[in-house]
Amino acid sequence: MEYLDVVDTYGNPTGRIVSRDEAHRHAFLHRTAHVWIIRRRAGRMQVLLQKRSHHKDSYPDQWDISSAGHIPAGESWGESAIRELREELGISIPENRLTDIGCRRIDRDDIFHGEPFCDRQISKIFLLPLDLEEDSFVLQKEELSEVRWYDLDSAIDDTRKGRLGTCLDAGELETVREAVR
Numbered sequence: 001m002e003y004l005d006v007v008d009t010y011g012n013p014t015g016r017i018v019s020r021d022e023a024h025r026h027a028f029l030h031r032t033a034h035v036w037i038i039r040r041r042a043g044r045m046q047v048l049l050q051k052r053s054h055h056k057d058s059y060p061d062q063w064d065i066s067s068a069g070h071i072p073a074g075e076s077w078g079e080s081a082i083r084e085l086r087e088e089l090g091i092s093i094p095e096n097r098l099t100d101i102g103c104r105r106i107d108r109d110d111i112f113h114g115e116p117f118c119d120r121q122i123s124k125i126f127l128l129p130l131d132l133e134e135d136s137f138v139l140q141k142e143e144l145s146e147v148r149w150y151d152l153d154s155a156i157d158d159t160r161k162g163r164l165g166t167c168l169d170a171g172e173l174e175t176v177r178e179a180v181r
Contacts, residue, residue, distance in 0.1 A: 003073045004030040011103060011122035017073045027118035030070065032106075033081040034123050035098065036176045037066040037089075038152070039131040045152040045180050048130075050088065050144040052167065058112050061145075062165035065172075066128070067091075070121075077124040089147070090138025091130070098126040101179040104172060125172065127179055152177055 002020040005013035006028045016028075023030045037048040048066040052059055069084040071077060078095040085091040108119040134147050156177065159170040 002070065004028075004070055005073045007031055007122055009105075009122070011077075011124070013073075020070060024117050024119060025115070027120045029120045029122065031077065031080075032068060032070050032121045032123045033077050033084060033126065034065045034172070035067040035081050035085060035126045035128055037128045037130050038176065038180060039129065039149070041131075041149075045177070046149045047152045047155055047173070047176065048134075049148055049150050049155065049164070049168075051146045051148070053141065053143055053145050055142065058110075058117060059165065059167045062167040063148075064144075064165075064167040066147075068123075078126075081124070081126050085128070088140045088143050090140075093128070098128055099179070101125050101127055101175060104175070106169075123172075125175060127176065152180075 003017050004020055004023050006016040006018055007013055007030060011031050018028055039046050049063045050066060052062050052064050054060050067084045067088050069080060071080040078098060081098055082095050085093065103122055103124050106119060106121045106123055110117045134149065137147050156170050156173045158164045159168045159173060
């Protein structure tokens with residue numbers, strides 16, 4: 001079972017630790033790390049998207065952030081980001097390769113398997129410039145089924161129009177675009 005720190009509105013742990021299920025059942029504010037892998041090709045900025053596995057409890061088969069995950073209790077933002085990159089995509093890098101571009105608050109309510117799902121998170125957003133081909137990544141099949149490079153401007157537009165599913169947020173993609181200009 002995965003345990004998370006309950007955090008304040010700034011993402012600081014409060015000292016309370018709850019299970020991931022409890023955090024989502026009772027809307028406890030917790031932390032996540034989002035890593036956007038980017039590259040420039042033919043003068044256009046691209047972002048790597050991952051497709052969530054068909055077997056995921058939440059948002060199966062949806063396009064999502066390059067690499068993201070909940071931060072286990074006691075772990076830092078950067079440690080978690082590095083661990084998720086290694087587990088999900090087979091990438092091992094030092095933490096200083098990540099560029100911190102800020103935090104955002106996510107409040108999302110849904111129903112999964114007939115149960116309320118209340119997501120309250122503070123997400124640290126990182127950029128990672130990395131020019132690898134899609135087949136260079138070693139995918140964690142339990143978590144994701146494929147990765148694809150996507151034109152950043154098109155990703156923003158397609159997210160706004162609902163063509164990429166419900167996991168991606170156009171506002172966060174715009175934050176990425178602002179950071180790479």
